[in-house]
Amino acid sequence: MPLTSYAELLQDARRGRYAVGAFNIFALEFLPAVLQAARENQAPVLLQINPIHFHLADLPAYLRYVKEQIARTATPVGLNLDHGKNYEVIACGIRDGFPSVMFDGSKLPYEENLSQTRKVAELCKTCGITLEAELGTLNDEGLELTEETRDRLFTDPDTAAEFIEATGVDALAVAIGNAHGFYKGTPQLDFDRLAAIAAKTPVPLVLHGGSGISDADFKKAISLGISKINIYTEMSAAAANCVRDLTKAQEKPWDYPTLLARARESVKEVVAHKIKVFGSCGKA
Numbered sequence: 001m002p003l004t005s006y007a008e009l010l011q012d013a014r015r016g017r018y019a020v021g022a023f024n025i026f027a028l029e030f031l032p033a034v035l036q037a038a039r040e041n042q043a044p045v046l047l048q049i050n051p052i053h054f055h056l057a058d059l060p061a062y063l064r065y066v067k068e069q070i071a072r073t074a075t076p077v078g079l080n081l082d083h084g085k086n087y088e089v090i091a092c093g094i095r096d097g098f099p100s101v102m103f104d105g106s107k108l109p110y111e112e113n114l115s116q117t118r119k120v121a122e123l124c125k126t127c128g129i130t131l132e133a134e135l136g137t138l139n140d141e142g143l144e145l146t147e148e149t150r151d152r153l154f155t156d157p158d159t160a161a162e163f164i165e166a167t168g169v170d171a172l173a174v175a176i177g178n179a180h181g182f183y184k185g186t187p188q189l190d191f192d193r194l195a196a197i198a199a200k201t202p203v204p205l206v207l208h209g210g211s212g213i214s215d216a217d218f219k220k221a222i223s224l225g226i227s228k229i230n231i232y233t234e235m236s237a238a239a240a241n242c243v244r245d246l247t248k249a250q251e252k253p254w255d256y257p258t259l260l261a262r263a264r265e266s267v268k269e270v271v272a273h274k275i276k277v278f279g280s281c282g283k284a
């Protein structure tokens with residue numbers, strides 16, 4: 001079916017009280033892994049590409065290929081630029097074919113994040129592009145969570161409402177104790193804060209840093225208003241571990257495409273599991 005818009009995918013998820021899995025692709029074998037898992041589980045999904053991986057492909061040509069594969073998939077699939085950190089990256093991404101983008105000004109001081117997000121929002125509106133923004137800072141440094149760090153890093157519910165009103169973004173990524181990469185210790189999500197943000201904001205909420213969060217915490221976060229969850233680290237680790245284990249177990253070199261096909265299977269398993277936990281199974 002034709003590409004499904006990010007906005008439509010998240011609105012359906014919000015209404016249906018489930019979350020759309022947003023899975024990063026960058027290598028050829030991740031794309032079929034996600035699409036196959038989506039088909040087998042009749043699930044809507046979002047494909048994402050982070051600019052840190054743009055150098056791995058001829059981006060406009062790769063996006064055309066991705067869209068062609070989406071068109072051949074019978075379940076709703078969206079395509080999103082993940083973590084565009086400045087106006088130029090977003091503008092180039094739109095030019096190269098992304099129908100939705102995430103602008104990440106979360107490391108900037110609040111006023112700067114607000115004004116840059118506003119500028120990106122104007123561009124997106126002109127081009128008919130869905131925009132996700134981020135407010136608050138993910139705990140990527142693995143800082144100990146004290147009252148001070150929570151207040152400094154986590155998304156404030158009132159500021160979130162003000163930010164959405166002032167920028168007109170379509171979705172908001174929140175910081176509630178989530179982090180990118182592998183977590184140091186067990187993630188401690190601030191569910192009270194999430195509930196307060198959801199009560200004060202009119203747009204779907206997004207949880208980044210999904211790899212490492214327990215199934216029970218995902219379900220609770222979805223019940224409190226999360227409509228999109230980003231996954232990458234677990235997929236990457238599954239592929240890398242699969243290749244490591246296989247090459248360790250055999251002395252003679254593997255046939256490389258066979259190795260990639262096995263890695264693809266391990267990525268598909270991760271994606272299929274997340275789809276089930278997110279409640280998006282059968283929602284296509």
Ligand SMILES: [Zn+2]
Pocket residue numbers: 083180208209230
């Ligand atoms: Zn992220």
